[in-house]
Amino acid sequence: MTSSSNPAPGVRPRAVVDRLPRYAAGKPPVSVDGLDSYKLSSNENPLPPLPAVLAAIAxxxxxxxxxxxxxxxxxxxxxxxxxxxxxxxxxxxxxxxxxxxxxxxxxxxxxxxxxxxxxxxxxxxxxxxxxxxxxxxxxxxxxxxxxxxxxxxxxxxxxxxxxxxxxxxxxxxxxxxxxxxxxxxxxxxxxxxxxxxxxxxxxxxxxxxxxxxxxxxxxxxxxxxxxxxxxxxxxxxxxxxxxxxxxxxxxxxxxxxxxxxxxxxxxxxxxxxxxxxNFDQIVERVQSLVDERERVVAGLRALNWFVPQSQGNFVWLNFGADSEEFAALAGREALSVRAFKGEGVRVSIGEVEANSRFLDLCANYTKVPQGS
Structure with missing residues (x-):
C-alpha cells in the first residue's frame, strides 16, 4: 500500500491544472489585543440570515x-x-x-x-x-x-x-x-x-x-x-x-x-x-449595507482618493504596488482586506465599526490610490 505522503511515481494531474491560477479566498482577520476583529476580504454579508430562515432550517x-x-x-x-x-x-x-x-x-x-x-x-x-x-x-x-x-x-x-x-x-x-x-x-x-x-x-x-x-x-x-x-x-x-x-x-x-x-x-x-x-426584510438589510457603502465612498473621496463607481457590497482601491503594504496595515488594525498583488485592494462593506475603523486607517495612510 502506498502511503499518502509518498504518492505513486508518475501520477500527474492534467497539464492544464499546473497552468491554472490558484483561487485565493479572503483570509480571516488576525487577533489584535484590544480590538474586535472584522473580515472585510470576502464580500460576505456581515448580517446573519433572517430569523425566519434560521427557524425554518433548524x-x-x-x-x-x-x-x-x-x-x-x-x-x-x-x-x-x-x-x-x-x-x-x-x-x-x-x-x-x-x-x-x-x-x-x-x-x-x-x-x-x-x-x-x-x-x-x-x-x-x-x-x-x-x-x-x-x-x-x-x-x-x-x-x-x-x-x-x-x-x-x-x-x-x-x-x-x-x-x-x-x-x-x-x-x-x-x-x-x-x-x-x-x-x-x-x-x-x-x-x-x-x-x-x-x-x-x-x-x-x-x-x-x-x-x-x-x-x-x-x-x-x-x-x-x-x-x-x-x-x-x-x-x-x-x-x-x-x-x-x-x-x-x-x-x-x-x-x-x-x-x-x-x-x-x-x-x-x-x-x-x-x-x-420575506423579501421586504432583505430589502431593508441590503439598504443598510448600501448606506454604509455610500458612507465609506464619501469618506474616501473626502480624502481626495479615487474610488471607482462602486455598486456592489465592496469598494476598490487601485494601490498598485502598494496593495500588499496597505493590506498588512489593515491586518494590524484587526481588519482583513483582499489584496491583489500589484493591482489593488478590495474592501467589503462590513459592520459599522469595521467600516469606521477602515476609514480611520485610510485617513492616516499617506499613499493615494492610482487614478485620483
Missing amino acids: SRTDFNRYPDPLSSRLRAVLAEFLKVPAEDIVTGAGSLGALNQVLSTFAGQDEDGVPDEVIYAWRSFEAYPISVGLVGARSVQVPVRADGSHDLAAMAAAITPKTRVILLCTPNNPTGPVLTAGQAEDFLRQVPSDVVVVIDEAYQEFVRVPDAVDGLQMYRQFPNVAVLRTFSKAYGLAGLRVGFSVAQQELTQHLRVTATPFAVSQIAEEAAVVSLE
Whole structure:
C-alpha cells in the first residue's frame, strides 16, 4: 500500500491544472489585543440570515434523503418572484456553480482538440480563468478601463470564430462599476447569435444606478443570454451555496444535461425560499449595507482618493504596488482586506465599526490610490 505522503511515481494531474491560477479566498482577520476583529476580504454579508430562515432550517431533519435534483419548489417561487417561466431557471451551487454549468455546456475544445475561446474583462472575478481553463477553453482577457469598467468596444473586437462564451460581470468584482442598459444592448447586438453571453449579477440587489442593465430584460430580448444570480450576497446565505441561471429554453434544455445532480441541498433550498417569502426584510438589510457603502465612498473621496463607481457590497482601491503594504496595515488594525498583488485592494462593506475603523486607517495612510 502506498502511503499518502509518498504518492505513486508518475501520477500527474492534467497539464492544464499546473497552468491554472490558484483561487485565493479572503483570509480571516488576525487577533489584535484590544480590538474586535472584522473580515472585510470576502464580500460576505456581515448580517446573519433572517430569523425566519434560521427557524425554518433548524426544523429540517430529512438529510438522510437526497434533495430534489431540480429544486422544483425554489424554481417555482423564483419564477413567480422574477416573472419568468420556471423552465428557464437552472439552480446550482452558488452562481459559480451555475456558471460552471454554462461553461461545461457551451465551451471546451472542438473535435480536433483546439480550444474554444471565452472572453471576459480583467480584472474581474478571479474564478473565471480557473473555470474556463478546467473545461479546456482558452481565456481571452480584455483589460478593464482606468475607472474599472468593462471596455465593451475592445471585448467586441476580441470576438473570433472560436468565441463560444462571453462573461459580463456587473457590478464588476472587484472594481465595482456596472454596465448600463444601453451599453449592454449595444454590445449584445454585436455578438453573433451562436455565442452565449453570461450576465453575472451576483451583486444585483446592491445596485442603485438608475440606468443599470437588468439582466432579465436582456435575456428576454436575446435568446443567447444567460443571467447568473445568487443567494450568497444580499441574502446572507454564502455558506449554503445556492444560486441559479436564467436563460431561454434554447439554452436550458442543454444546461439541465450538465447540471450537477443534487447541487442544492434541502437546507439551502428551504433557506432561499423563506428568504424570498420575506423579501421586504432583505430589502431593508441590503439598504443598510448600501448606506454604509455610500458612507465609506464619501469618506474616501473626502480624502481626495479615487474610488471607482462602486455598486456592489465592496469598494476598490487601485494601490498598485502598494496593495500588499496597505493590506498588512489593515491586518494590524484587526481588519482583513483582499489584496491583489500589484493591482489593488478590495474592501467589503462590513459592520459599522469595521467600516469606521477602515476609514480611520485610510485617513492616516499617506499613499493615494492610482487614478485620483
